[in-house]
Amino acid sequence: MINDLFITGHCHIRDNTVFLNGAVVHEQKGTDFPTFAKSVYQKFGIDYSKFFKMDNLSKLAFLAADLLLKGNNSKEERNIALVLSNRTSSLDTDRRHQESITNKDSYFPSPAVFVYTLPNICMGEISIRHQLHSENAFFIFEKFNAEYLHTYAESLILDKKAEQVLCGWIDVDNEKYEAFLYVVGKSGTFTHSIAQITRLYQNK
Amino acid sequence: MSKAYLSYNSIVSSYGFDSLSAIEKIKREVSSLQVFEDKDILPDRFCASRISTDELEEAFDRLGPKEPYTKLEKMFILTLKNSISASGLELDDRVGLILSTTKGNIDVLQESGPFAKNRVYLSEMGRKIKDFLGFQNDAIVLSNACVSGILAIAVAKRLIAQGKFDHVFVAGGDLVTKFILSGFNAFQALSNEPCRPYCKTRSGINIGEVGASVLVTKDIAELNDTSVEVLGESSCNDANHISGPSRTGEGLYRSVISAMGQAQLSPLDIDFVSAHGTATPFNDEMEAIAFNRAGLQKVPLNSLKGYFGHTLGASGLLETIVGMHSLHQNTLYASKGFHEMGVSKSLNIIEKTKSASLKTFLKTASGFGGCNTAVVFRKVAS
Known part of the structure; x- marks a missing residue:
């Protein structure tokens, strides 16, 4: 085990509110997720037209990742691995694809929907946006699993597979959604420990 | 470690x-x-x-x-x-x-x-x-x-x-x-x-x-009579497209180089490549480019999709297991379905199943989301 890893930043998006490093930076109550997501996009001046083609899971992951990673504009390639997890996999979009093939009369599967029927696609979107040629891994758990993410992020840095790891939970299930992403690296305010990750996650 | x-x-x-x-x-x-x-x-x-x-x-x-x-x-x-x-x-x-x-x-x-x-x-x-x-x-x-x-x-x-x-x-x-x-x-x-x-x-x-x-x-x-050691592994994203393979094979190339580096092996030390080879025009072309960039064009290579089809989340594991048996039986399995070279860079496709003295193999896979993984295995004497 090593003690010199830190949580360099964390972002929570839930209940139509965006928290960045614990502070509320945006909220828009009373709208559905796509409308709220668009309000986050506008609020932070993001200019990336592909955003509007994404499914809800990718939009959520993209926004949380953008808030955490955009501060670093150096041209040097960053070796940031992505380790995300959730409960619902891509089921939110799987149901849309299923609807398009259930009835013979309205059978019309779409490639633009089908491509999002994999949970790791949201990591592909983040990789393209931030030009990350690093490792991606998507895990499914019943609930947020701080212990596992801690072990896995540490192994990637110890094994020199990555210098930083963008970790967390990104879940969309019908009307319910939640993102909690954090960056693990060699500097930061909080020690990278299971207790600290759990505390930051619960301080929603 | x-x-x-x-x-x-x-x-x-x-x-x-x-x-x-x-x-x-x-x-x-x-x-x-x-x-x-x-x-x-x-x-x-x-x-x-x-x-x-x-x-x-x-x-x-x-x-x-x-x-x-x-x-x-x-x-x-x-x-x-x-x-x-x-x-x-x-x-x-x-x-x-x-x-x-x-x-x-x-x-x-x-x-x-x-x-x-x-x-x-x-x-x-x-x-x-x-x-x-x-x-x-x-x-x-x-x-x-x-x-x-x-x-x-x-x-x-x-x-x-x-x-x-x-x-x-x-x-x-x-x-x-x-x-x-x-x-x-x-x-x-x-x-x-x-x-x-x-x-x-x-x-x-x-x-x-x-x-x-x-x-x-x-x-x-x-260990048993099919065992291998994991010598090196790496995963790299293309950072290019969510459903189309990179035209330069960037992520696969980087994964292969990094996995061989960790294994401390050069292309000459790899006895065969168990590739992804889905048989879509773009995927196979991308692999040919990546393998050439990595200097693996002369290494015997197969895709097992002609036997099992693409078994999705099982495929990389399935093809690794077949590779383990291949090493221990000292047999290169034919890349079924291949007749005539159809990618723009040369590859040494295994056309007929044949005996060969084998110690190591490289397994690769690529997927939607731009993900690529490469792992190098070495036979462990039984």
């Missing part, structure tokens, strides 16, 4: 319900792909490798199930039961379980079977499999498109290196479903005849279904 080895393994496929049934047929260049006309699954004719539901049921019933299980759960349980029994390991708290799948019980979304709707959640599937087999640790489910199966081996190695487990059973599985076939068909990626990876006349993929499993262990006392 502790070493990680692969040993006891099992392949539940339409060839039969153990690894050797598949290996014996592959050695004789016999494919398990068949053409189906089944309008409940796809309006058009399709070519696939499908496990007989009746035969699976019969084999599964011998394990004495006390409640209904989905087809995929039966495949997972059967393959894992084979590997666990062969290893003789007691499933204590030092033994982990990783399940690799892209879609899990996705058929539960459409069928009004005996299963509650929550069975489609992958953690629920993991719980059913864990409980049936008596694992003490919860299943870790990895769902990372078509690299899942090979990435799962790298994940197991890391969890062992971190001291979380001493042994990990890694299993991969996915089904041939209406969900999957309709989606790939919408991409115009399906071939309705047996696929032909790297061939000039290739016209797309076939989907196949298998349940495959292997024991990953740090303990040399747990």
Whole structure:
């Protein structure tokens, strides 16, 4: 085990509110997720037209990742691995694809929907946006699993597979959604420990 | 850092319900792909490798199930039961379980079977499999498109290196479903005849279904006569497109270079490449570019998709297991379906199954989301 890893930043998006490093930076109550997501996009001046083609899971992951990673504009390639997890996999979009093939009369599967029927696609979107040629891994758990993410992020840095790891939970299930992403690296305010990750996650 | 080895393994496929049934047929260049006309699954004719539901049921019933299980759960349980029994390991708290799948019980979304709707959640599937087999640790489910199966081996190695487990059973599985076939068909990626990876006349993929499993262990006392050591592994994203392969093979190239670097091997030290080779025009072309950039163009190479089809979340694991047998039998298996070079860079495609002295192989996979994984294995003397 090593003690010199830190949580360099964390972002929570839930209940139509965006928290960045614990502070509320945006909220828009009373709208559905796509409308709220668009309000986050506008609020932070993001200019990336592909955003509007994404499914809800990718939009959520993209926004949380953008808030955490955009501060670093150096041209040097960053070796940031992505380790995300959730409960619902891509089921939110799987149901849309299923609807398009259930009835013979309205059978019309779409490639633009089908491509999002994999949970790791949201990591592909983040990789393209931030030009990350690093490792991606998507895990499914019943609930947020701080212990596992801690072990896995540490192994990637110890094994020199990555210098930083963008970790967390990104879940969309019908009307319910939640993102909690954090960056693990060699500097930061909080020690990278299971207790600290759990505390930051619960301080929603 | 502790070493990680692969040993006891099992392949539940339409060839039969153990690894050797598949290996014996592959050695004789016999494919398990068949053409189906089944309008409940796809309006058009399709070519696939499908496990007989009746035969699976019969084999599964011998394990004495006390409640209904989905087809995929039966495949997972059967393959894992084979590997666990062969290893003789007691499933204590030092033994982990990783399940690799892209879609899990996705058929539960459409069928009004005996299963509650929550069975489609992958953690629920993991719980059913864990409980049936008596694992003490919860299943870790990895769902990372078509690299899942090979990435799962790298994940197991890391969890062992971190001291979380001493042994990990890694299993991969996915089904041939209406969900999957309709989606790939919408991409115009399906071939309705047996696929032909790297061939000039290739016209797309076939989907196949298998349940495959292997024991990953740090303990040399747990090795068997098919064992290999994991020498190096790496995963790199293309950062280019979510559904199209990179034109430069960037992510695959980087993965291969990094995995060979960790293994401290050069292209000359690799005895064969077990490639992804889906038989779509773009994928195979991308691989040819990446392998040439990595200096692997002269190394004998095959794709096993002509035998099993593309088995999605199981494929990387399945093809690793076949590679283990290939090494220990000192036999290079033909890349079935290949007739005439159909990629722009040269590759040394294995056209006929033949004997060769083998020590090491490189396994690669690439998938939607721009993900790529490469792992280098070395034979361990039995």
